Amino acid sequence: MATDELLTRALELIGDDPVSVEAIHRLTDTAVTAESMTIAEVADLLDITAHTLRYYEREGLVEVGRDSLGHRVYDAAAVRRLVFLTRMRLSGMPMRDLQHYISLVDEGDGTVPERLDMLIEHRDTIRRRIRELTLSLAATEFKIATYGGTAAPDSMD
Amino acid sequence: MATDELLTRALELIGDDPVSVEAIHRLTDTAVTAESMTIAEVADLLDITAHTLRYYEREGLVEVGRDSLGHRVYDAAAVRRLVFLTRMRLSGMPMRDLQHYISLVDEGDGTVPERLDMLIEHRDTIRRRIRELTLSLAATEFKIATYGGTAAPDSMD
DNA sequence: GTTTGCGTTCGAGCGCGCTCGAAGCCATAG
DNA sequence: CTATGGCTTCGAGCGCGCTCGAACGCAAAC
Numbered sequence: 001m002a003t004d005e006l007l008t009r010a011l012e013l014i015g016d017d018p019v020s021v022e023a024i025h026r027l028t029d030t031a032v033t034a035e036s037m038t039i040a041e042v043a044d045l046l047d048i049t050a051h052t053l054r055y056y057e058r059e060g061l062v063e064v065g066r067d068s069l070g071h072r073v074y075d076a077a078a079v080r081r082l083v084f085l086t087r088m089r090l091s092g093m094p095m096r097d098l099q100h101y102i103s104l105v106d107e108g109d110g111t112v113p114e115r116l117d118m119l120i121e122h123r124d125t126i127r128r129r130i131r132e133l134t135l136s137l138a139a140t141e142f143k144i145a146t147y148g149g150t151a152a153p154d155s156m157d
Numbered sequence: 158m159a160t161d162e163l164l165t166r167a168l169e170l171i172g173d174d175p176v177s178v179e180a181i182h183r184l185t186d187t188a189v190t191a192e193s194m195t196i197a198e199v200a201d202l203l204d205i206t207a208h209t210l211r212y213y214e215r216e217g218l219v220e221v222g223r224d225s226l227g228h229r230v231y232d233a234a235a236v237r238r239l240v241f242l243t244r245m246r247l248s249g250m251p252m253r254d255l256q257h258y259i260s261l262v263d264e265g266d267g268t269v270p271e272r273l274d275m276l277i278e279h280r281d282t283i284r285r286r287i288r289e290l291t292l293s294l295a296a297t298e299f300k301i302a303t304y305g306g307t308a309a310p311d312s313m314d
Numbered sequence: 315g316t317t318t319g320c321g322t323t324c325g326a327g328c329g330c331g332c333t334c335g336a337a338g339c340c341a342t343a344g
Numbered sequence: 345c346t347a348t349g350g351c352t353t354c355g356a357g358c359g360c361g362c363t364c365g366a367a368c369g370c371a372a373a374c
Contacts, residue, residue, distance in 0.1 A: 091293030126294045136248030137283045
């Protein structure tokens with residue numbers, strides 16, 4: 001399947017950062033899915049605050065059930081959606097777009113093409129951003145390499 | 158506009174090979190440096206608004222002279238600094254840090270080590286960000302590839 | 315000589331994404 | 345029996361980076 005292929009590629013691109021390994025774990029989506037989690041557990045899993053989780057719910061990104069005490073109960077589906085949402089947020093997708101995307105999901109299968117369009121556009125946005133950052137990285141590395149050196153050109157500040 | 162152009166040219170120079178940073182630097186240096194520019198020209202060059210340029214000046218990031226009419230006159234040094242500043246902004250360095258960096262520049266050569274530290278830290282930040290984005294990109298590509306397919310895993314939404 | 319257009323200063327406002335504080339409920343620990 | 349701690353709702357506030365509008369100045373074009 002394409003899964004192994006993509007995973008391998010991702011691993012190659014990522015390198016040896018420990019954070020990335022954890023993130024890869026999230027990528028596979030088979031991560032700690034305890035069938036039902038508290039807000040604190042989800043917050044910890046996604047490395048966001050409980051405040052933010054409540055905010056996402058308020059903004060209509062995810063529906064969360066309550067237990068007998070009125071406490072939030074995150075089921076597997078909610079957690080999966082939140083994994084997706086946080087990844088999209090992390091890669092720069094605005095709340096607005098995420099809200100639109102989720103509304104499409106709620107409308108059913110008929111909206112799959114439009115959802116795909118959104119994902120493709122977002123993919124392209126990420127690619128552009130990576131290119132930008134790669135360029136800035138190169139410029140920054142150059143500046144570090146030449147800073148104070150005899151070869152330092154005139155743009156040193 | 159002009160920035161995109163610059164970016165594209167630079168990316169062409171870079172290609173897939175080991176980044177030829179010198180070429181980038183030459184590119185930025187030999188870029189339209191008309192010895193003295195108006196705010197509109199600089200805004201166009203950097204692809205930011207005149208408002209933003211005035212804002213940067215207000216925030217102490219750059220000093221700009223005036224002509225007999227009180228209009229801003231950007232000399233080559235100011236433009237070079239602004240090229241640097243916009244690149245740093247584009248790669249995510251906060252205004253605060255930029256303000257600190259510039260204050261170090263104004264303090265003289267004694268602050269070179271600290272400036273280098275800042276650049277190195279920023280370089281690492283960019284690298285981390287690129288890793289993050291690379292991961293999100295892989296995840297997004299995976300989702301696109303499997304969306305609606307029979308092999309769709311459980312994270313479909 | 316008025317209009318167009320680009321510039322100036324100043325201060326206020328905005329959009330985004332959280333982030334927080336207050337007041338209260340409930341359950342378990344000491 | 346109280347205290348602690350984690351949860352709830354609600355609404356307000358904040359930090360960042362612009363972004364804009366108002367009121368004005370000057371000069372070249374018509």
